[in-house]
Amino acid sequence: MHKVPLTTSAAMNLEQLQRCYSENELLSIRELCHSDLNCGAFIVYLTILVDEKRLNEQIVRKIKLDLSGNNDHGHAQKTILETLYSLGDVQVLTDMNEVVSHVADANFVVFMDGRTEGYAMSLPGYETRPIGEPQLELNVRGPREAFSxxxxxxLGMVYRRMKSSNLKAKMVHIGQESQTKVMILYLANVVDSGVLNEMMRRIDAIEINTLVDSTQIEELIQDSTFSPFPQILDTERPDRVITAVNRGKIVIMMDGSPNALIAPSTFFEMLHPSEDLYERFYFANFIRAIRLITLFVSLMGPSLYIALTTFHLEMIPTPLMMTFLTAKAGIPFPTFIEAVIMELSFEILREASLRLPRVVGQSVSIVGALIIGEAAVQSGIVSRPMVIVVAMTGIASFTIPSFSTGISLRILRFPLMVLAANLGVFGVSVGLFLIVYHLCSLRSCGVLFLDPLGSDDWKKALKEIILFPVKFRKATSRQEARLVDSSKRSIHYVPTKEWD
Known part of the structure; x- marks a missing residue:
């Protein structure tokens, strides 16, 4: 965008700004001086963004009081500037594009005759959502604040928890039209400079017209666009951001979004919520073990049931096999069709519960599942064991802390069911092998997605899976934060400006 310098004429600057905001009745232009004193000073702002009550009472009124009894043109402008600087932080603007950006960012701008600068101050007056509790990352013990x-x-919630001068914040604007503020946070003495430069290169390369949510940034900077697995972790908890930067991660925060992005992220970080750090280590490890079990149940529960009851009845104990066969008697559909019907019904109920009002959503989902499941069994469409398998699979999927990872497992469940219906346990094994192979090939900003599994440092791999007592956890160092040796990265780092 080419620069449009301001002129010494306030009227010409105002005319130029009005052309930028043509057909926009929200732009307000007011003269700062008394009617009997023409000092050539004007104030401009968008009425919907600026707090007009504070503007009138604290700024305009004070300026007019300071100018009372003063008829000198030059002295009046000097008085206005002194008053502005005494009231807060003033930014000097020399370009019309800067003026447009600041006006759209809840700032008011002052123009004065004879000066080629505009003077901007922030005075937001729009309502924002107050700090509340997390909606997705719920916890029993630990901090309960969530991003707004x-x-x-x-940013205040993060810096209030970490007062180190090594915590750096770099701001960029993304979106040709929206010019959305995006902040990149990292701990300078811990972050890997190679990963940081690669991250900044990807962010600088983003070309988008309007940035609405951090999900768009996530999709534009991730390594594999078509992978079902999320390669960047998102969180709504400030305490998790603090933990991430302490481990050498880079955090991306966007204005207008309550979700912060953490990169690079690994598969095990998707399975370990911040709540694990607030529980006794033996209980946290027990929950982690349960979580790994439910991960496999959520992914392979229906497919294993289809494979065993269709191709491998000899692998089922005889009493249990007789129960399955008795329940299956009279069912007109094969086991695969049963599973598809119940899985789709479960997904429809889950989606409906999200769209319904919160007061009735939970009741409708639970009652709907009970009624539909019982009606399906009574009418002979599906068997009782299939209802139990699908219900257990659905419950297991809710134990995955990362919502995006849970969605990935739900999607992959259907291809595994197709393989199980055609090839039995062999098909499930092939599907599981392809999933693991894909996970091994994934990168997050050049870092192995399954790190530290497969590395030579078995102690680090053990610490990623098992939570040790606090006194045995070493503080993160710069060397430990290098998640992958540069010689093993699959991406080529393009030389860019240094950010650390």
């Missing part, structure tokens, strides 16, 4: 939609509030 305002970037300044979110």
């Amino acid at each position: 939609d305002d970037l300044q509030i979110n």
Whole structure:
């Protein structure tokens, strides 16, 4: 975007700004001086963004009081500037594009005759969502604050918890039209400079017209676009951001979004919520073990049932096999069709419960599942064991802390069911092998997605899976934060400006 310098005429600057905001009745232009004193000073702002009550009472009124009894043109402008600087942080603007950006960012701008600068101050007056509790990352013990939609509030929540001067914040603007503020946070003495430069290169390369949510950033900077697995972790918890930067991660926060992005992220970080750190280590490890079991149940529960009851009855104990066969008697559909019907019904109920009002959503989902399941069994469409398998699979999927990872497992469940219906346990094994192979090939900003599995440092791999007592956890160092040796990265780092 080419620069449009301001002129010494306030009227010409105002005319130029009005052309930028043509057919926009929200732009307000007011003269700062008394009617009997023409000092050539004007204030411009968008009425919907600026707090007009504070503007009138704290700024305009004070300026007019300071100018009372003063008829000198030059002295009046000097008085206005002194008053502005005494009231807060003033930014000097020399380009019309900067003026447009600041006006759209809840700032008011002052123009004065004879000066080629505009003077901007922030005075937001729009309502923001207050700090509340997390909606997805619920916890029993630990901090209960969640990010809001305002970037300044979110940054304050992070810096209030970490007062180190090594915590750096770099701001970029993304979106040709929206010019959305995006903040990149990292701990300078811990972050890997190679990963940081690669991250900044990807962010600088983003070309988008309007940035609405951090999900768009996630999709534009991830390594594999078509992978069902999320390669960047998102969180709404400030305490998890603090933990991430302490481990050498890079955090991306966007104005207007309550979700912060953490990169690079690994598969095991998707399975370990921040709540694990607030529980006794033996209980946290027990929950982690349960979580790994439910991960396999959520992914392979229906497919294993289809494979065993269709191709491998000899692998089922005789009493249990007789129960399955008795329940299956009279069912008109093969086991695969049963599973598809119940899985789709479960997904429809889950989606419906999200769209319904919160007061009735949970009741409708639970009652609907009970009624539909019982009606399907009574009418002979599906068998009782299939209802139990699908119900257990659905419950197991809710134990995955990362919502995006849970969705991935739900999607992959259907291809595994197709393989099980055609090839039995062999098909399930082939599907599981392909999933693991895909996970091994994934990268997150050049870092192995399954790190540290497969590395030479078995102690680090053990610490990633098992939570040790606090006194045995070493503080993160710069060397430990190098998640992958540069010689093993699959991406080529393009030389860029240094950010650390």
